[in-house]
Amino acid sequence: MRGVLRIINPYDPGIIPEGQVVNLSSNENPYEPSESVKRAFFDSIAKINRYPDASYSKLKKTISDFLSVEIEKISVGCGSSELISRVCDVVVEELDTVAVPMPSYSLYLIYAMLREANIVTPVFRDYKVEAEIFEELKPKLSIICSPNNPTGNKVKRKVVEKIVENSEFVLIDEAYVEFSDEHFLQFALEFDNVVVLRTFSKFFGLAGLRIGYAISSRELTEAIEKIRLPFAISGVAVEAAISAIKSFDYYADLRKRIVEERERMAKELMKLGLKVYPSYANFLLVKIDERAFDFLLGKGIMVRKIENILGLEGTHLRITVGRKEENDALIEALRSYLCESSAD
Numbered sequence: 408m409r410g411v412l413r414i415i416n417p418y419d420p421g422i423i424p425e426g427q428v429v430n431l432s433s434n435e436n437p438y439e440p441s442e443s444v445k446r447a448f449f450d451s452i453a454k455i456n457r458y459p460d461a462s463y464s465k466l467k468k469t470i471s472d473f474l475s476v477e478i479e480k481i482s483v484g485c486g487s488s489e490l491i492s493r494v495c496d497v498v499v500e501e502l503d504t505v506a507v508p509m510p511s512y513s514l515y516l517i518y519a520m521l522r523e524a525n526i527v528t529p530v531f532r533d534y535k536v537e538a539e540i541f542e543e544l545k546p547k548l549s550i551i552c553s554p555n556n557p558t559g560n561k562v563k564r565k566v567v568e569k570i571v572e573n574s575e576f577v578l579i580d581e582a583y584v585e586f587s588d589e590h591f592l593q594f595a596l597e598f599d600n601v602v603v604l605r606t607f608s609k610f611f612g613l614a615g616l617r618i619g620y621a622i623s624s625r626e627l628t629e630a631i632e633k634i635r636l637p638f639a640i641s642g643v644a645v646e647a648a649i650s651a652i653k654s655f656d657y658y659a660d661l662r663k664r665i666v667e668e669r670e671r672m673a674k675e676l677m678k679l680g681l682k683v684y685p686s687y688a689n690f691l692l693v694k695i696d697e698r699a700f701d702f703l704l705g706k707g708i709m710v711r712k713i714e715n716i717l718g719l720e721g722t723h724l725r726i727t728v729g730r731k732e733e734n735d736a737l738i739e740a741l742r743s744y745l746c747e748s749s750a751d
């Protein structure tokens with residue numbers, strides 16, 4: 408076995424909820440798919456004896472029209488997770504410097520490690536990324552996440568510009584971008600060294616079907632497409648994704664609810680005296696003591712516990728914005744937790 412496998416920590420998917428719990432742990436869309444997505448899903452079942460279209464041209468055409476981006480600049484993968492791995496495969500040679508600002512998504516480190524890269528993890532308090540270190544490092548690949556998981560904030564446009572200038576390649580993970588007021592797609596269209604990564608898992612609520620896509624130069628797109636797993640996205644998932652884009656208005660309405668709920672929750676949690684990070688995503692990061700997570704679990708509420716990761720000292724909870732009644736349950740549970748612990 409390769410030595411590097413001994414030092415790779417497994418990706419932490421959180422605890423899989425069992426039974427009746429309020430699940431606010433994985434940043435999923437809390438609503439059901441649109442009726443037409445359900446119909447597309449069921450209608451496509453009759454064809455699961457066949458392989459899906461290997462080129463995924465119908466899916467790419469739909470994404471291409473949706474974003475007004477040439478089809479030759481779109482690659483697809485089994486979740487954007489697969490594409491993180493493929494981008495590393497395409498650009499990173501052994502001992503190349505890969506810069507991954509922290510605190511951010513841990514999956515980047517796993518795939519960069521697998522390439523035997525020289526990984527540098529500059530720490531920025533609350534992911535307030537600055538460009539200077541990239542000017543020094545001149546990384547082969549820089550991986551940034553905006554809005555960032557788990558802090559919820561955006562990287563400043565000026566900083567992205569500087570990172571793009573100073574890196575041979577840049578991967579910008581925009582998994583949560585539909586909940587934000589700013590995106591960086593233009594960088595992938597203007598510069599040959601930038602890959603923008605998107606997913607159907609969050610805004611389009613298809614986390615269970617595994618569809619991601621990337622926008623990059625024709626050359627990078629061709630390379631990614633060449634090495635991705637053939638047939639990794641099922642035909643059923645393809646039909647659901649195409650239908651989801653066609654149901655855009657339905658999802659835009661859900662986004663409105665989610666963003667309104669995010670702002671309401673942030674206010675309520677701040678009223679409880681908690682430190683809440685400003686979020687442009689569908690989750691909130693909250694600083695709290697280490698016993699809160701178990702208390703919430705005891706009340707049947709599952710959130711993500713984030714402890715002692717680079718750049719985020721102490722214990723935090725990453726709370727997905729759910730449906731109104733779920734959010735109310737979370738707020739009430741935290742209220743009684745804070746009452747009880749202040750009574751101690």
Ligand SMILES: *Cc1c(COP(=O)(O)O)cnc(C)c1O
Nearest residue numbers: 486487488512556582606608619
């Ligand atoms: C959820 C998430 C993704 C999406 O992963 P999929 O494989 O597309 O489900 C990608 N990046 C980040 C930072 C995420 O939080």
